[in-house]
Amino acid sequence: MTGDLACILTDDLKLPADQLTDDASLDHAGFDSLAVVELSVLLTDRYGIDITDSDIKNAATLGQLDLLITSKRTGR
Structure with missing residues (x-):
């Protein structure tokens, strides 16, 4: 898990x-x-990425959530 997510x-x-x-x-x-x-609001405010509550809930683990956030931030 990245430091950014851990800090949040x-x-x-x-x-x-x-x-x-x-x-x-x-x-x-x-x-x-x-x-x-x-978390959804914080990610939108800090990084300008749109991650819905459903996206977050669908992550089975924090590692998967971290990958989702990273992919949204990098556009991949």
Whole structure:
């Protein structure tokens, strides 16, 4: 997982750092419905990328979420 995503999850969403591994599910990492919405808004504000709540929920792991964010940022 990239440092950017880890910082957003710990600093902005206040998720526990010890739960944030590439293979952790969103539930295991501490995501709830509010965290999903907040992450979507943060990504739009900070990076100008459009990632929907559904896109985030469909990521099986934090590693997959990170790949999704990276691909949206790079346009690939």
